[in-house]
Amino acid sequence: xxxxxxxxxxxxxxxxxxxxxxxxxxxxxxxxxxxxxxxxxxxxxxxxxxxxxxxxxxxxxxxxxxxxxxxxxxxxxxxxxxxxxxxxxxxxxxxxxxxxxxxxxxxxxxxxxxxxxxxxxxxxxxxxxxxxxxxxxxxxxxxxxxxxxxxxxxxxxxxxxxxxxxxxxxxxxxxxxxxxxxxxxxxxxxxxxxxxxxxxxxxxxxxxxxxxxxxxxxxxxxxxxxxxxxxxxxxxxxxxxxxxxxxxxx
Amino acid sequence: xxxxxxxxxxxxxxxxxxxxxxxxxxxxxxxxxxxxxxxxxxxxxxxxxxxxxxxxxxxxxxxxxxxxxxxxxxxxxxxxxxxxxxxxxxxxxxxxxxxxxxxxxxxxxxxxxxxxxxxxxxxxxxxxxxxxxxxxxxxxxxxxxxxxxxxxxxxxxxxxxxxxxxxxxxxxxxxxxxxxxxxxxxxxxxxxxxxxxxxxxxxxxxxxxxxxxxxxxxxxxxxxxxx
Numbered sequence: 001x002x003x004x005x006x007x008x009x010x011x012x013x014x015x016x017x018x019x020x021x022x023x024x025x026x027x028x029x030x031x032x033x034x035x036x037x038x039x040x041x042x043x044x045x046x047x048x049x050x051x052x053x054x055x056x057x058x059x060x061x062x063x064x065x066x067x068x069x070x071x072x073x074x075x076x077x078x079x080x081x082x083x084x085x086x087x088x089x090x091x092x093x094x095x096x097x098x099x100x101x102x103x104x105x106x107x108x109x110x111x112x113x114x115x116x117x118x119x120x121x122x123x124x125x126x127x128x129x130x131x132x133x134x135x136x137x138x139x140x141x142x143x144x145x146x147x148x149x150x151x152x153x154x155x156x157x158x159x160x161x162x163x164x165x166x167x168x169x170x171x172x173x174x175x176x177x178x179x180x181x182x183x184x185x186x187x188x189x190x191x192x193x194x195x196x197x198x199x200x201x202x203x204x205x206x207x208x209x210x211x212x213x214x215x216x217x218x219x220x221x222x223x224x225x226x227x228x229x230x231x232x233x234x235x236x237x238x239x240x241x242x243x244x245x246x247x248x249x250x
Numbered sequence: 251x252x253x254x255x256x257x258x259x260x261x262x263x264x265x266x267x268x269x270x271x272x273x274x275x276x277x278x279x280x281x282x283x284x285x286x287x288x289x290x291x292x293x294x295x296x297x298x299x300x301x302x303x304x305x306x307x308x309x310x311x312x313x314x315x316x317x318x319x320x321x322x323x324x325x326x327x328x329x330x331x332x333x334x335x336x337x338x339x340x341x342x343x344x345x346x347x348x349x350x351x352x353x354x355x356x357x358x359x360x361x362x363x364x365x366x367x368x369x370x371x372x373x374x375x376x377x378x379x380x381x382x383x384x385x386x387x388x389x390x391x392x393x394x395x396x397x398x399x400x401x402x403x404x405x406x407x408x409x410x411x412x413x414x415x416x417x418x419x420x421x422x423x424x425x426x427x428x429x430x431x432x433x434x435x436x437x438x439x440x441x442x443x444x445x446x447x448x449x450x451x452x453x454x455x456x457x458x459x460x461x462x463x464x465x466x467x468x469x470x471x472x473x474x475x476x477x
Contacts, residue, residue, distance in 0.1 A: 019345065072348035098346040105339050170352060171336035173262070200252075203263055212339030213262040213332045215359065216432040222350035231441045237263055238438025244257035244264065 001027045001088055004096040005040065007052055010109050013116075017109065022052075029089040033076060034059060034066060036088050053112035061085040061225065064160030067167070068113055069100040074164035074223045082162065082225040102167035106174070106210045117163050119209040120177060124161075126205035127198035128181045130190045149187050156184035158226040165220035165228075171212030176220035178206050179232035186239060196243035203240055265328050270436035272325040273429055279318055280422070284462040290475065291465075294399035298391050301398040326367060333360045355428035362425040369418035376405060400477050406470035419463045427456035 003024040010017030024040050031039065034056050041051035057065035066083040070076035076086045091097060099113065107115040145153075157180075165176035182199050185191030191198070214233060221230045258264035286304075290297045304311060349357075372382070380386040386404065389397035406412040431452035434440050440448060469475040 017342075069344060069347075072344065072346040073350070100344055100346070103340055103342050103344055105341055168350075170349075170357070172339035173336075175262075200257070203261060204252075207260075207262050210339060211262075212336040214266065215332070215336070215356065216428070216435050217349075217352035217356045219350060219352050229442050229445075230435070231445065234435050234438045234440035236438075237266065237436050240257075240261075240263040241267055241438070244254055247252070247257070248254035 001029050001091070001093045003027060003036070003088075003091065003094070005099060006096060007099045007113070008101055009052070009112050010101075011111065013108050013110060027088050029087070031088050032059070033068070033070065033083050033086040033088065053110075053114045055114050056084060059084040062160060064162040067102050067115065067162060067164070069102060069167055071098050074102060074167040075162075075225055080225055080227050082160075102163055104166050104172035104211065106172065107163060107166060115163075117161075119211070120161050120163060120174070122209065123174070123178060123202050123205045124181065127194065127200075127202040128185065129194075130185055131193060132190065143189050145189060153184050153187040156180045156187065156228065156232050159184070159224075159228050160226055162225060164223050164225060166211060168219040168223040169212065169214075170217055170219060171215055173214045173220075174206050174209070174211040175214040175233045175236070176224060176228055176230065178202050179230075179236040180228045182236045182239060183232040186235070195239070196246055199236060199239045199243050200247065203236075262332075265332055266436045268328050269325060269332070270433045272321040272328075274433050275318070275321040276325060277426060277430060277433070280426070280459060284459060287466060288462060290399060290402060291469070294391060294397070297399050297402075298393075298395050298397060302395050305396075322370075326363070329360065329363065353428075355424050359425060359428060362421040366418060366422045366425060369414075369421070372414070373418070376411070377401065402466065403470055403475055403477050406467040409471060412467035412471050415467045416464050419460055423456040423460035426459060427453045430455055
């Protein structure tokens with residue numbers, strides 16, 4: 001297959017970026033989107049040009065490292081799919097493909113298509129943990145957990161922290177990510193001791209990082225490769241209000 | 251320790267709550283006002299008596315007005331502030347961006363809201379203070395009460411005014427079709443199961459309000475209501 005690429009190139013965080021056009025000829029239809037970029041980069045290196053920088057790691061759809069806004073959608077046009085699991089057969093032969101980095105003030109571009117998502121790490125550090133006894137492993141099933149709670153917590157835990165929710169949100173809000181992280185631990189008995197502190201601290205850090213505010217467009221849910229539900233945002237809104245009121249009366 | 255004030259007034263989720271709660275107060279008023287207005291179809295006696303009752307409440311009426319004004323101002327000030335922050339959160343725009351879920355209603359909230367604000371200002375000058383039409387002030391019915399019935403009908407006999415009201419109501423209902431389900435999401439009442447119900451319910455409520463309000467100017471334009 002042959003494609004025309006229009007790719008965002010940016011030397012470093014400070015420099016002006018611009019779009020550059022490339023040809024991507026003879027791409028196998030079963031190549032993944034990242035493999036297609038690898039092939040294009042090989043050609044660029046042979047010509048003495050600098051290769052297109054992009055993030056990737058596991059290439060199995062589970063690490064949350066790959067990104068890219070492909071033809072206006074984070075992770076491209078396929079539902080519940082990361083960029084590494086997106087195959088070129090889903091595009092038309094000869095199609096022009098626009099490739100941009102995730103854009104948000106809180107995700108500054110490092111180079112080309114690589115953005116700095118350390119803001120997510122700082123949000124996690126603010127409350128995305130539990131206090132656990134650090135000895136031998138506890139007995140299995142020693143803590144009873146109701147099946148519906150376990151299922152819901154598992155749905156929230158599916159978040160891979162890729163940041164597509166922020167990239168898709170018209171307001172660059174990180175509420176889906178934070179909602180998933182707050183809910184995943186908040187639903188389990190092990191997460192109860194820090195439940196109130198967790199939501200307050202994670203939301204405060206989220207706000208300080210310069211993400212926008214959620215206005216319920218639900219674009220995040222539509223692009224999320226892990227299909228995280230916006231119901232977790234509702235749950236976080238509720239926990240936040242309860243925690244704020246409790247904090248003020250205690 | 252952060253104060254409760256700061257938790258609500260300086261945070262993203264706190265201000266979301268403020269917008270939701272003030273929005274709910276305004277929705278409740280919009281529904282109440284609509285039910286009050288629809289009494290015009292029950293005749294001159296009914297609507298004029300209703301207006302007289304409201305005006306005889308004195309301090310209570312002013313308390314409700316003050317509360318609504320406060321809710322209205324807070325709702326607008328906070329959303330403008332949030333919108334400005336949201337714009338700043340993405341300094342570099344996408345050259346190509348495809349929306350998958352966001353609709354006309356959710357994307358136009360700030361615009362529909364601000365046009366509704368200008369509509370409300372006109373509406374108050376028109377039917378409440380009668381500044382735009384001083385001749386409405388002197389309308390009296392047989393019992394010597396302010397003739398609201400005649401005022402509304404005269405007001406809407408001007409097609410330009412009637413259509414402005416219908417347009418204003420359309421934008422209000424576009425705003426509410428997103429706003430009502432947004433309220434439920436913000437207070438944390440939403441879940442995966444309720445989402446489609448809330449979404450449909452919100453639209454239904456909005457169109458119900460649109461139908462209720464526009465019935466009056468439409469009836470005047472169609473000569474179904476006349477003095």
